[in-house]
Amino acid sequence: NAGVTQTPKFQVLKTGQSMTLQCAQDMNHEYMSWYRQDPGMGLRLIHYSVGAGITDQGEVPNGYNVSRSTTEDFPLRLLSAAPSQTSVYFCASSDPGTPSTGQYFGPGTRLTVT
Amino acid sequence: AQKITQTQPGMFVQEKEAVTLDCTYDTSDPSYGLFWYKQPSSGEMIFLIYQGSYDQQNATEGRYSLNFQKARKSANLVISASQLGDSAMYFCAMREGQRGGSYIPTFGRGTSLIVHP
Numbered sequence: 001n002a003g004v005t006q007t008p009k010f011q012v013l014k015t016g017q018s019m020t021l022q023c024a025q026d027m028n029h030e031y032m033s034w035y036r037q038d039p040g041m042g043l044r045l046i047h048y049s050v051g052a053g054i055t056d057q058g059e060v061p062n063g064y065n066v067s068r069s070t071t072e073d074f075p076l077r078l079l080s081a082a083p084s085q086t087s088v089y090f091c092a093s094s095d096p097g098t099p100s101t102g103q104y105f106g107p108g109t110r111l112t113v114t
Numbered sequence: 115a116q117k118i119t120q121t122q123p124g125m126f127v128q129e130k131e132a133v134t135l136d137c138t139y140d141t142s143d144p145s146y147g148l149f150w151y152k153q154p155s156s157g158e159m160i161f162l163i164y165q166g167s168y169d170q171q172n173a174t175e176g177r178y179s180l181n182f183q184k185a186r187k188s189a190n191l192v193i194s195a196s197q198l199g200d201s202a203m204y205f206c207a208m209r210e211g212q213r214g215g216s217y218i219p220t221f222g223r224g225t226s227l228i229v230h231p
Contacts, residue, residue: 033218040123042205042223050217058218090159096217099147099209102161103219 002026006091006106013081013113021076021109023091029104031094032074036060036087037108043090049074050096081113117141118206118222125227127196134181135191135225137206146210148189149219150180153203162204165189196229203227 007022025032033048035058045058049068063085065077074093078085088110092103119138127133139148150162165173165180173180181190193200203226207219 031218035221040223042118042120043207043221045218045220048218059220088157092159094218099166100164102149102151102164103159104161105159108157 004091004093004104004106006089006109008109009107010110011112013078013111015081015083015113017081019078019081021078021089021091021111023074023076023106024072025074025091025093025104026072027093027095027104028071029093029095030071031096031103032068033058033092033103034064034066034074034076035090035092036085037090038087046076046089078111083113085111086113087111116222117210117220118208120206120222120225122225123223125225127193127227127229129198129229129231130195132192132194133196133227135193135204135206135227137189137191137222139187139189139206139208141187141208141210143210146208147219148180148182149207149209150178150189150191151205151207151221152200153205153224154199155202159205163191193227198229198231201227201229 004025034046035043047066049055091106094103146167148165152160163175179192203224205224206222209219211217
């Protein structure tokens with residue numbers, strides 16, 4: 001199993017550009033989520049999905065879109081990048097039937113917006 | 115209001131000693147779960163331990179134990195016999211769900227632990 005994969009690992013964008021962060025998991029997990037991590041702020045939930053075709057907003061959804069057309073993939077789209085979106089982005093997946101195993105995290109994408 | 119509070123931004127411990135990292139939580143949901151994660155300087159998130167709100171006993175995983183005090187809404191992580199490799203950021207997280215929650219965990223701001231030789 002590859003677990004949770006994220007691409008790219010690093011990205012530099014100019015203000016106003018758009019891009020998609022990719023996330024895929026091969027564990028057949030129903031739940032997937034996107035977090036951003038900023039210094040001193042912990043991980044904040046952007047969007048999440050409890051199954052294919054179902055998405056919802058987290059704590060900090062503005063400026064981001066998601067879709068979940070398959071169980072495996074959960075891409076995060078930045079519509080018009082802003083310097084405030086400079087952050088490390090983590091994708092995670094979990095099996096709701098076994099909460100004691102926690103979430104599986106991808107390695108993260110470090111995004112810089114200039 | 116923050117659902118997960120970690121009041122210790124930084125902690126120091128001597129190698130081989132035990133250390134407690136504090137976590138308090140706020141929920142009205144009778145069914146919830148509490149997690150601890152470790153994030154070393156390499157950046158990956160490593161799941162350590164889980165406690166369910168209905169679990170009668172405190173969770174343990176090797177050198178990690180969770181001191182769960184339900185009435186005080188605290189879920190402190192205890193690391194016994196600290197090792198240099200324990201130096202990392204530690205995050206407490208909570209999953210709610212029964213009363214409209216998302217079942218997706220929310221995280222505290224973290225505690226930085228440094229283990230001295």
